[in-house]
Amino acid sequence: MNLPEISTAPVSDASETTPEEQTALAETTAAPETTAPPESAPPEATAAPGYTIEALSAKLYATDTLNVREFPTTEAKIVGQLNVGDEAEAVGLTSHGWYQIRYDGGVFFAKADYLSAEKPAEPEEQLTVPENYYFASEDDYFFVVNKEKPLPEDYSIETSFVQGSYELEIVAAQHCREMIEAAARDGIDLKVLSAYRTVNYQKKLFERNVNSRMEDDGMTYEEAYADVSINIAPPGGSEHNAGLAVDIIDRNHWDTYEAFEDTPEFAWLSENATKFGFILRYPKGKEDITGYIYEPWHYRYVGVKYASDVMNSGLCLEEYIG
Numbered sequence: 001m002n003l004p005e006i007s008t009a010p011v012s013d014a015s016e017t018t019p020e021e022q023t024a025l026a027e028t029t030a031a032p033e034t035t036a037p038p039e040s041a042p043p044e045a046t047a048a049p050g051y052t053i054e055a056l057s058a059k060l061y062a063t064d065t066l067n068v069r070e071f072p073t074t075e076a077k078i079v080g081q082l083n084v085g086d087e088a089e090a091v092g093l094t095s096h097g098w099y100q101i102r103y104d105g106g107v108f109f110a111k112a113d114y115l116s117a118e119k120p121a122e123p124e125e126q127l128t129v130p131e132n133y134y135f136a137s138e139d140d141y142f143f144v145v146n147k148e149k150p151l152p153e154d155y156s157i158e159t160s161f162v163q164g165s166y167e168l169e170i171v172a173a174q175h176c177r178e179m180i181e182a183a184a185r186d187g188i189d190l191k192v193l194s195a196y197r198t199v200n201y202q203k204k205l206f207e208r209n210v211n212s213r214m215e216d217d218g219m220t221y222e223e224a225y226a227d228v229s230i231n232i233a234p235p236g237g238s239e240h241n242a243g244l245a246v247d248i249i250d251r252n253h254w255d256t257y258e259a260f261e262d263t264p265e266f267a268w269l270s271e272n273a274t275k276f277g278f279i280l281r282y283p284k285g286k287e288d289i290t291g292y293i294y295e296p297w298h299y300r301y302v303g304v305k306y307a308s309d310v311m312n313s314g315l316c317l318e319e320y321i322g
């Protein structure tokens, strides 16, 4: 089944189209497969319709509230209405952009601009945060946590899933899910590699790395601690412990790698992450200030309000917040 291209331009059903314009439209359109008016079309329409109808069979969905009319013109009588997400069985498409649909036991017309083969997405669920939650407002997410500024003692969050078994703080998680879905709509498959880590997990991760450097590389504890600190934050000093950071790469890899910056996934994130409140947290050239190597995979939720300002400033979060 070949579905016709559906224009997404917001053309109002209410726009006046004169019969002359309809004829002109019909003339400039390529000859359709069938030109016979449908049996159900009234005699007035078959006399000199000024358009042709291509027969088809398609299940379509209304993308907006739209009128169902007796004839394919905005001057025709309204016989009913479709609401967003309503299903419509199309049996024809006119040469001037109206679907012929089955409706209420008859065959009528609706403007093609508001009908799509793709079912519109359900509206986003409204996020409910617990009462007296640690984060009272969006501004509260705008703070620095690093090796020198560990999380406060009373830090307490709720978490929810973002992808697979990976979780983030609930508000960051919702934004992250929306970001992953938006990327998918653009054909970009983002893969979460790490997200929320408990302080206890961070402790084990850190110790394991210190031990392996002491055992395998013969470093002293101090040397090993300093070396591990370059890549891994001490317990409580990681944004991952805050539940506000997510490591993202592409589907073809299983670990973080610097050449991720050359992928379409990274390009998409560079363009879009701030719209969802995430910033590239450890940029190139800021290693001395952040205390981290350049990490094209590490994104920190700071809130939609601030994200793009921080990114546009060219400063890292430590510099921006001062």
Ligand SMILES: [Zn+2]
Residues within 6 Å of the ligand: 194, 240, 245, 246, 247, 297, 298, 299
């Ligand atoms: Zn990370």
